Amino acid sequence: MASTTGGGDSFTANLGRVYTLYTGGFIAFIILMAILGAIGVPNVVIGYMFMGFTILIYAVIGIMSRTMQVGEYYVAGRRVPAIYNGMATGADWMSGASFVGMAGTLYLLGYDGLAYVVGWTGGYVLVAILVAPYLRKFGAYTVPDFLAARYGGNLARFIGIVVLFSCSFTYVVAQIYATGIIASRFLGLNFSVAVYVGLAGILVCSMLGGMRAVTWTQVAQYIVLIIAYLIPAIWMSTAKTGVPIPQIMYGSALENISALEAAQGISPGHIVPFAHGGFDAKNYFLLIVCLMVGTASLPHILMRYFTTPSVREARVSVAWSLLFIFILYFTAPAYAAFAKWTMLDLVASGLTPDNIAEKAGWLMRWAAADGTMVQICGKAAVDAAAVAAACSEAGVTGNLAFSDITLNADMIVLATPEMAGMPYVISGLVAAGGLAAALSTADGLLLAIANALSHDIYYKMIDQNAPTSRRLVVSRALLVVVAALAAYTASTRPADILSMVAWAFSLAAAGLFPALVLGVWWKRTTSAGAICGMIAGFGITVLYLIGTQYGFDLTKGTGDEWAMWWGVKNVSAAAFGLPVGFAVMIIVSLLTKAPSKEMQDFIDEVRVPRGKTLMEEKTT
Amino acid sequence: MANSSQHEAYWNKTKNLMLVMLALWFFFSFVIHMFVDALNNITILGFPLGFYMAAQGSLIAFVIMLFWFARKQNAIDEEYGMSEDN
Numbered sequence: 001m002a003s004t005t006g007g008g009d010s011f012t013a014n015l016g017r018v019y020t021l022y023t024g025g026f027i028a029f030i031i032l033m034a035i036l037g038a039i040g041v042p043n044v045v046i047g048y049m050f051m052g053f054t055i056l057i058y059a060v061i062g063i064m065s066r067t068m069q070v071g072e073y074y075v076a077g078r079r080v081p082a083i084y085n086g087m088a089t090g091a092d093w094m095s096g097a098s099f100v101g102m103a104g105t106l107y108l109l110g111y112d113g114l115a116y117v118v119g120w121t122g123g124y125v126l127v128a129i130l131v132a133p134y135l136r137k138f139g140a141y142t143v144p145d146f147l148a149a150r151y152g153g154n155l156a157r158f159i160g161i162v163v164l165f166s167c168s169f170t171y172v173v174a175q176i177y178a179t180g181i182i183a184s185r186f187l188g189l190n191f192s193v194a195v196y197v198g199l200a201g202i203l204v205c206s207m208l209g210g211m212r213a214v215t216w217t218q219v220a221q222y223i224v225l226i227i228a229y230l231i232p233a234i235w236m237s238t239a240k241t242g243v244p245i246p247q248i249m250y251g252s253a254l255e256n257i258s259a260l261e262a263a264q265g266i267s268p269g270h271i272v273p274f275a276h277g278g279f280d281a282k283n284y285f286l287l288i289v290c291l292m293v294g295t296a297s298l299p300h301i302l303m304r305y306f307t308t309p310s311v312r313e314a315r316v317s318v319a320w321s322l323l324f325i326f327i328l329y330f331t332a333p334a335y336a337a338f339a340k341w342t343m344l345d346l347v348a349s350g351l352t353p354d355n356i357a358e359k360a361g362w363l364m365r366w367a368a369a370d371g372t373m374v375q376i377c378g379k380a381a382v383d384a385a386a387v388a389a390a391c392s393e394a395g396v397t398g399n400l401a402f403s404d405i406t407l408n409a410d411m412i413v414l415a416t417p418e419m420a421g422m423p424y425v426i427s428g429l430v431a432a433g434g435l436a437a438a439l440s441t442a443d444g445l446l447l448a449i450a451n452a453l454s455h456d457i458y459y460k461m462i463d464q465n466a467p468t469s470r471r472l473v474v475s476r477a478l479l480v481v482v483a484a485l486a487a488y489t490a491s492t493r494p495a496d497i498l499s500m501v502a503w504a505f506s507l508a509a510a511g512l513f514p515a516l517v518l519g520v521w522w523k524r525t526t527s528a529g530a531i532c533g534m535i536a537g538f539g540i541t542v543l544y545l546i547g548t549q550y551g552f553d554l555t556k557g558t559g560d561e562w563a564m565w566w567g568v569k570n571v572s573a574a575a576f577g578l579p580v581g582f583a584v585m586i587i588v589s590l591l592t593k594a595p596s597k598e599m600q601d602f603i604d605e606v607r608v609p610r611g612k613t614l615m616e617e618k619t620t
Numbered sequence: 621m622a623n624s625s626q627h628e629a630y631w632n633k634t635k636n637l638m639l640v641m642l643a644l645w646f647f648f649s650f651v652i653h654m655f656v657d658a659l660n661n662i663t664i665l666g667f668p669l670g671f672y673m674a675a676q677g678s679l680i681a682f683v684i685m686l687f688w689f690a691r692k693q694n695a696i697d698e699e700y701g702m703s704e705d706n
Contacts, residue, residue: 117674251667273670315689
């Protein structure tokens with residue numbers, strides 16, 4: 001791999017050695033924890049050590065990478081080699097929801113959950129061929145930078161910031177929420193306290209070193225999260241089939257699931273397409289479109305490609321990103337299949353309210369921690385007596401059926417180690433992995449928001465003469481303010497925020513994708529066209545989301561919510577925003593005067609890798 | 621800027637590569653999954669093929685496509701003297 005290190009930075013020159021050592025150290029730490037567990041150290045101590053040790057490492061990297069240079073702070077000095085940027089993007093991309101929730105969704109939705117797997121990987125093809133290399137050549141610090149340069153100034157920049165803020169903020173709240181859930185479950189902290197512990201973990205990574213610190217902690221976090229994800233899957237595969245390759249062996253898990261489902265009369269089965277959770281074929285494919293196009297528009301992902309040394313490395317880096325993401329995403333369906341097989345087996349072995357505490361005590365422990373996580377016969381399964389009472393009330397006699405047990409999608413990954421009878425050290429590892437996933441994504445998102453506020457609003461729109469030191473101080477202060485605001489929002493446990501995360505993709509897709517793509521690929525796009533198109537596409541998406549979810553009184557469930565247009569679920573709201581955005585952008589562009597000769601030359605420059613970046617920044 | 625005809629030839633080739641990638645992307649994102657029911661009649665190693673394509677097949681195709689694209693586009697850059705080293 002060609003790596004333009006430059007500057008004699010001993011850290012970037014020794015990356016391979018540093019991270020190999022780190023990975024070995026982490027594995028040694030897991031083995032040490034396993035030994036401690038075996039000699040009887042209490043579970044909660046092991047939980048604390050996993051969290052404490054990993055957060056300490058991130059903090060050390062964050063502090064070592066502190067910087068006072070603008071280029072380092074915003075784009076890590078543009079010298080992150082493609083493969084490491086790929087790993088960092090993987091961690092940036094895979095959120096708490098991917099790690100904690102994806103396999104759970106696949107467990108519940110079967111084939112139809114695969115829309116997320118396909119949608120969240122295929123989007124990188126669009127990133128590589130349409131957007132990222134060109135933004136890298138332009139040399140932006142933020143996505144709104146490009147919009148401002150291409151579409152004549154601050155109005156386009158401002159709309160870009162609005163879209164960026166609305167898709168990133170709900171997303172970051174959900175990450176902090178996820179860290180709160182993990183910390184409260186595994187450390188036994190109060191949820192509101194746990195949220196602020198998570199916040200501290202996020203700030204130590206990003207505040208001192210900006211993009212540079214976030215990059216190198218994200219690489220470390222990727223290594224933790226991928227190890228934590230693979231080990232339980234490998235364990236289950238080995239226990240169930242004797243072969244430690246879950247991604248290949250879950251074929252037999254699928255066969256067993258189908259057989260057990262048939263025997264227990266469960267329909268529709270796991271592998272049946274377009275039959276679960278309201279996903280007909282139309283919604284399945286529209287969701288794939290929205291997730292893919294959203295991927296290619298999310299500012300915190302696009303800005304990772306601003307950090308590579310060259311346009312060529314940016315392209316290779318997208319490929320590496322997808323490879324690292326692929327490793328988790330092609331394991332998730334296997335994870336789900338083995339967990340479902342284990343659960344179906346458990347039910348088939350004859351589960352009754354009398355023996356449930358003995359056979360599956362973990363169900364009760366989860367329900368006791370949070371009553372929405374496990375429900376049996378429609379009530380929180382806090383103990384055997386509660387299960388017996390709920391089931392006799394519901395008229396369930398004898399053995400429980402699979403359908404009597406309702407598991408929350410978010411608990412399945414975290415609970416699988418207990419479900420499959422693994423030692424507690426694996427639970428601690430999985431918790432550390434979930435934490436790494438949530439922290440790394442939160443870092444990237446917070447940086448995207450704070451950079452937009454400090455670079456785009458403060459520096460570019462308010463005070464163009466601000467000295468570097470003040471810009472960085474403003475940026476750090478805003479980072480803390482936005483983070484605290486997000487943590488406060490998360491601590492109120494906003495019920496809707498989690499479902500709103502899926503909206504981020506539609507908002508980004510409709511608001512940014514047409515302007516970014518046409519800006520590079522169609523010279524005729526005018527400023528007026530782009531601005532009208534962004535407003536129209538983003539506007540109709542917001543309108544559809546709010547209208548179908550809340551109605552005009554902005555309150556859920558009051559009966560004035562809109563009916564779905566043509567039966568399209570609002571998670572795919574960009575199905576309307578995208579075509580409208582493109583259409584308005586093209587029509588208005590054709591009606592207005594073609595862009596100037598200078599602008600056409602500028603686009604020609606963006607299209608070729610050769611030559612300097614176009615946005616030269618004063619750095620002192 | 622090099623002469624504009626060379627630039628145009630370069631951009632045409634880049635555009636064609638983009639269109640090829642877009643067509644492949646469309647096939648593996650949507651077309652193949654429209655035949656999920658038919659493909660599910662074929663079983664390999666326990667995997668119904670339609671399920672497999674959504675769970676792994678398309679993903680593998682995306683990864684390979686992207687590494688291929690990076691090489692191919694780089695070759696085009698060099699052929700027209702448009703790469704960063706020139």
